[in-house]
Every structure is written in C-alpha cells, then in structure tokens.
Amino acid sequence: MTEQTFTPRVFSGIQPSGxxxxxxxxxxxxxxxxxxxxxxxxxxxxMVDLHAITVWQNPGDLMRNTRELCAGFIASGIDPExxxxxNQSQVPEHAQLAWIFNCxxxxxxxxxxxxxxxKSGANAEGSxxxxxxxxxxxxxxxxxxxxxxxxxxxxxxxxxxLTRDIAAKFNHDYGVDFFPxxxxxxxxxxxxxxxxxxxxxxxxxxxxxEKTRINMTDDADTIAKKIxxxxxxxxxxxxxxxxxxxxxxxxxxxxxxxxxxxxxPQAVVEANAGKLFGYFKQDLxxxxxxxxxPIAGEMAxxxxxxxxxxxxxxxxxxxAREIAAPILAETYKIVGLVKS
Ligand code: TRP
Numbered sequence: 464m465t466e467q468t469f470t471p472r473v474f475s476g477i478q479p480s481g482x483x484x485x486x487x488x489x490x491x492x493x494x495x496x497x498x499x500x501x502x503x504x505x506x507x508x509x510m511v512d513l514h515a516i517t518v519w520q521n522p523g524d525l526m527r528n529t530r531e532l533c534a535g536f537i538a539s540g541i542d543p544e545x546x547x548x549x550n551q552s553q554v555p556e557h558a559q560l561a562w563i564f565n566c567x568x569x570x571x572x573x574x575x576x577x578x579x580x581x582k583s584g585a586n587a588e589g590s591x592x593x594x595x596x597x598x599x600x601x602x603x604x605x606x607x608x609x610x611x612x613x614x615x616x617x618x619x620x621x622x623x624x625l626t627r628d629i630a631a632k633f634n635h636d637y638g639v640d641f642f643p644x645x646x647x648x649x650x651x652x653x654x655x656x657x658x659x660x661x662x663x664x665x666x667x668x669x670x671x672x673e674k675t676r677i678n679m680t681d682d683a684d685t686i687a688k689k690i691x692x693x694x695x696x697x698x699x700x701x702x703x704x705x706x707x708x709x710x711x712x713x714x715x716x717x718x719x720x721x722x723x724x725x726x727x728p729q730a731v732v733e734a735n736a737g738k739l740f741g742y743f744k745q746d747l748x749x750x751x752x753x754x755x756x757p758i759a760g761e762m763a764x765x766x767x768x769x770x771x772x773x774x775x776x777x778x779x780x781x782x783a784r785e786i787a788a789p790i791l792a793e794t795y796k797i798v799g800l801v802k803s
Contacts, residue, residue, distance in 0.1 A: 474610035482668030538761035662711025695740035702736035
C-alpha cells in the first residue's frame with residue numbers, strides 16, 4: 464500500500480433552504496472567501512440542494528433559494544473563476560458516490576448522529592430515509608473531490624468525524640489508500656453569531672422575530688435599526704475580553720464587530736474600553752452597513768439576471784465533474800462495479 468499525497472483542496476456546502484443571515488456570512492461565507500484568497504488550496508463551494516430535500520421543500524422556493532444562495536456567495540466575494548461554485552444536484556457523482564457510502568456506513572453510526580436525533584425528534588418513523596442517510600451524502604460531497612480540508616461550524620463536527628470513519632472503513636475494507644482522512648476546520652467562538660435579543664442562542668433564520676437577526680438581504684436602514692435595538696446591558700465596555708464573561712449579548716456585539724473588521728475581539732474591546740453600548744452600537748451599525756449593504760445590493764442585482772446565475776452554475780458543474788468523474792471511476796473499479 465503506497466502513501467498517497469493529496470492536492471490541498473477545500474470543500475464546503477450550505478443548504479439552500481432560504482434566508483441567509485449574518486451568521487451564515489461571518490461563520491461560513493466570509494471564511495470561504497478568505498480561504499479562496501489565501502490561494503493555498505483549491506476551493507470548491509456547493510449549494511447542497513439534495514441535502515435540503517431531506518425535509519420538505521416547496522419546489523419553487525427551492526429553486527429560488529438555490530439561486531439566491533449562489534448570488535449570496537458571489538456578492539460576498541466568491542469568484543467563480545477562482546473557486547469552483549456548484550449546485551450539488553448538477554454534479555451527479557455526489558449522489559453516485561453517496562450510494563456506495565450508504566453501503567459502507569453502518570446503521571449504528573447514523574443512529575448516533577445528534578443532528579438526526581434533533582431533526583427526527585420523536586418522529587423517526589415518519590422521517591425520510593434521506594434524512595437518516597444525510598451524513599453519507601455529506602461524506603460523498605467531500606470525498607468525491609478528495610478534499611483535504613472542510614470549513615464548517617461546530618454543529619457539523621460529528622458529521623466530519625463520520626466522514627473520516629467512512630473513508631477509513633472504505634480504505635480498510637478494500638485494502639486501498641484511496642480516500643483522504645479529511646481535516647475539519649472548525650469555526651472559532653468569535654465567528655459564531657448569536658441572536659441579537661438573546662445572546663445565549665444562535666442567530667437563526669427560523670426565529671419568529673426579525674429583530675433577532677440580520678438577513679443578508681436587509682437594506683442599510685434595516686441593518687442599522689436592528690443593531691441599535693440589539694439587547695445589551697447597562698455596563699460600559701471592559702478593557703479585556705474577560706470583562707465580557709457572563710454578558711452574552713455584549714460579547715456577541717464585540718464578536719460581530721471583530722468579524723466584520725477582521726480584528727480580534729481583544730483589539731475591539733481595547734479600542735472601545737469604557738464606551739457605553741449605546742455609542743458602541745451606533746459605531747457598529749455604521750461598520751455593518753458599510754460592509755453588508757453593498758452585498759445585499761449586489762445580491763439583488765444578480766437575482767435579476769437568472770440566466771447569468773444559471774450559466775455560472777453550469778460552468779461550475781463542468782469544472783467539478785472534471786475532478787469528480789475520474790475519482791468515481793476509480794471507486795467503481797475498486798468496488799468491482801463493471802464499466803465498459
Ligand atoms: N451539513 C452541512 C450543514 O448543514 C451542509 C453540508 C452538506 C456540508 N455537505 C457538506 C458542509 C460538505 C461541509 C461539507 O451545514
């Protein structure tokens with residue numbers, strides 16, 4: 464068995480299930496852009512529509528949300544020339560490899576996934592088979608490109624461990640060194656964006672209150688208002704981040720500032736020490752509007768030209784298949800599937 468060396472390659476995906484928030488931007492998309500610009504890895508970014516349909520999606524909404532996510536990627540700085548930007552269902556090799564992984568992964572492994580337990584809840588019997596098999600498709604997304612690094616949020620860590628288990632079991636069962644053992648690149652606490660009205664909860668597109676989140680499609684006025692109305696506490700900013708202990712809302716606003724300006728949270732508190740949150744929020748609103756309003760404007764512009772978005776996705780799928788097809792062909796050969 465020879466040690467294979469793998470091309471440094473990043474893969475990550477976001478579900479087009481609607482409603483991109485500041486959390487998606489700072490926690491995922493902006494990091495994807497940074498990795499693209501670093502130029503140390505090939506970068507592949509994906510709208511995982513096949514994952515989205517593991518729970519019901521209205522077909523018209525799904526199409527719109529997929530194009531909107533694509534617009535969000537591009538408006539945020541993902542360059543379809545520098546990165547491969549794709550829609551999962553347009554690259555059939557994902558689903559083809561997923562079937563093989565369904566036969567490698569064990570029922571017990573899947574049953575232990577906390578996302579499965581949370582999403583199926585008390586109604587496992589009534590959940591789709593796809594929801595149960597979700598992590599095997601995710602492993603296929605990554606391994607069909609022999610991706611070596613995967614930036615994800617903390618909540619996806621378990622799925623990435625499962626991806627490593629699938630790669631290792633495949634390699635072991637077939638006596639090959641074919642799939643890489645992928646490294647997760649987990650988001651730090653500073654990039655996890657919390658609810659603007661309750662700093663102990665994650666910012667979510669599904670919270671019933673609009674005041675709790677900033678949407679990537681919000682205009683300048685809306686962004687400024689939501690930040691100015693964000694919950695805080697009466698104390699001024701401390702001069703070290705330790706002074707944010709037990710103050711989740713204050714910490715969240717500092718983290719958002721740091722995320723938007725590429726500073727450390729410590730640098731943000733030092734520069735604003737002693738300031739009351741009323742003033743801090745005014746300055747933060749200005750920073751957020753400067754950064755986010757142009758992205759929302761560009762998304763709206765792109766959404767008016769659907770043919771251009773579809774052209775970009777078509778081209779992305781072609782480039783993706785150039786990498787994926789030979790890896791799938793080799794996998795088929797290893798497994799013993801006859802191809803003429
Ligand atoms: N499961 C991921 C999420 O919900 C989305 C996803 C699908 C993904 N396939 C992936 C992320 C591959 C990273 C790599 O956030």
